[in-house]
Amino acid sequence: MATSVYEYKATPITLMGLLGLSDDQIKQHEKLYNGYVTNVNKLNSEIARLVDEGKESTPEFAEQKRRLGFEYNGMILHELYFGNMKPNGGELPSASPLYARIVESFGSYENWDKDFKAVAKMRGVGWAIMYQNPTNGLLSNHWVTLHEEGHPAGYIPVLIMDAWEHAFTVDYAPTERPKYIEAFFKNVDWQVCANRLVMLEH
Ligand SMILES: [Fe+2]
Known part of the structure; x- marks a missing residue:
């Protein structure tokens, strides 16, 4: 098993007290986000293993590489989404x-x-x-x-x-x-x- 693959860590989602979005909603959503981080790490590890074993021309390699677009963006977009919310957010100031x-x-x-x-x-x-x-x-x-x-x-x-x-x-x-x-x-x-x-x- 390749050991040099970077391992992503899930960012804890600390959002609470949003207007119209319950803490439970955010908690459930965080679990889904954590799944994307887990799957990114799994895929990277599996892809590295296939390369180590000389199997980079296989359908397994191609399919897992294709899957990266889904899992990576699932991870990144959730971080950006949670990152652009806060309690007591509100209107964009016209001076911004x-x-x-x-x-x-x-x-x-x-x-x-x-x-x-x-x-x-x-x-x-x-x-x-x-x-x-x-x-x-x-x-x-x-x-x-x-x-x-x-x-x-x-x-x-x-x-x-x-x-x-x-x-x-x-x-x-x-x-x-x-x-x-x-x-x-x-x-x-x-x-x-x-x-x-x-x-x-x-
Ligand atoms: Fe989501």
């Missing part, structure tokens, strides 16, 4: 550089808000993500299917919302995603989002 970027990119905050929430309501299992293009600083909203399909290459994730049903079905019915979206926006840590920006002069 992030607000200015949103207006520059979408014409108005209201346009951005409608666009992001429309993405968040899309049918299917995935994520709503506001990204920044690091080459021109502009922002755009994207739907990511599962954890891995639809990411714009090289863009910086700024605001991440989990749109899988497991993100809200402890507290809401599967048909109540709009209520979850409303709750999510009461708990956004906009300062964290602003800190993720690359502030380019142009």
Whole structure:
């Protein structure tokens, strides 16, 4: 067994007291997140073993490499999602550089808000993500299917919302995603989002 593979550690999720999202909801969600970290480590270890044994041209190697996109993004996106929430979050201050970027990119905050929430309501299992293009600083909203399909290459994730049903079905019915979206926006840590920006002069 290869022993040199880096082992990821799950970040403890300490979020409590969110508005409209119970502590139990977050705890259940954390368990799912921990599973992604476990599976990333398992896959990396198994892939290294296959390489050690000269089996890198096998279907097993190819399948496990394909699976990495799902498990890695499941791990990373949950860290970003939990990381951009806090109790007593709230509205993005209009004086924030992030607000200015949103207006520059979408014409108005209201346009951005409608666009992001429309993405968040899309049918299917995935994520709503506001990204920044690091080459021109502009922002755009994207739907990511599962954890891995639809990411714009090289863009910086700024605001991440989990749109899988497991993100809200402890507290809401599967048909109540709009209520979850409303709750999510009461708990956004906009300062964290602003800190993720690359502030380019142009
Ligand atoms: Fe999730």
